[in-house]
Amino acid sequence: VANSYPSAYGVKPGDDGNEVTESGFPAVIGHRGAAAHAPENTIAGLRLAAELGVGWVEFDVRLSADKRCILLHDDTLERTTDGHGPAAMKDWAALRRLDAGGWFGPKFKGERIPSLEETIEALAALGLGAVVELKPAPGQEAETGHRAAAVLAERWPGSLPPPLVSSFKPAALVAARERAPLIGRALLVGGIAADWRQRMQEVDAVMLHANQRLLDRAKAAAVGAAGVPLGAYTVNAAPRAAKLRQWGVATLFSDRPERLL
Ligand code: G3P
Ligand code: MG
Secondary structure, eight states, X not given: OOOSOTTTTOOOOOXXXXXXXXXXXXXXXXXXXXXXXXXXXSHHHHHHHHHHTOSEEEEEEEEOTTOOEEEOSSSBSTTTSSOOSBGGGSOHHXXXXXXXXXXXXXXXXXXXXXXXXXXXXXXXXXXXEEEEEEOOOTTOHHHHHHHHHHHHHHHOOTTSOOOEEEESOHHHHHHHHHHOTTSEEEEEOSSOOTTHHHHHHHTTOSEEEEEGGGOOHHHHHHHHHTTOOEEEEOOOOHHHHHHHHHTTOOEEEESSGGGTO
């Protein structure tokens, strides 16, 4: 499970604070765009992340009823849009009419749920790399992985570092591998269980992404000793970030990435 893409994922170390870690993965990734500053999983959020100086963002992808890849974290629409009910039961045309920004603040009113296709266009314009988290509705694991990987394989621009797909759902990662074997995969977990290496091997993951709250020095060291790059979500305070780095965590996902750069 060693990272076989070190140079491909390299973000060039520069004077903008975007260090590439020894693993080849970026040190800081904007979480859901830059979720503390702009509505999560929107184009406005990507734009703000770029303005804050991050080189990479993470966002969540799931399917509409008519099988379009869209950016949305929750199964249901209530928290982050003015819509109601499960997103998986609505067609893209209906989802597109919803407001995905007003809940966050009046200046974001009118922000829409983005498709994965237009998100890729925005990333290209902004020069942002991305971790594409597959967040399938229950029962749609394989289909979500397959369709998202197809869009990434067809549309990802050569000007950006290759994307990384991640998921808590191994079936989504296996489907992504079937459709686009060359796109790197990261396994998402809460805590790091005893069988973490085996679970990574089952999906040929190049990286492990774990919940920072459930992480400790020994677990991080065990992952490091196996030569596996470790990411931790969600880290919004600089002292915590410093500690995690000391433990060998390569990549931090943050709603407030400017604090960590
Ligand atoms: O990809 C890291 C992180 O986003 C996983 O948790 O719930 O924020 O999607 P969540
Ligand atoms: Mg996520």
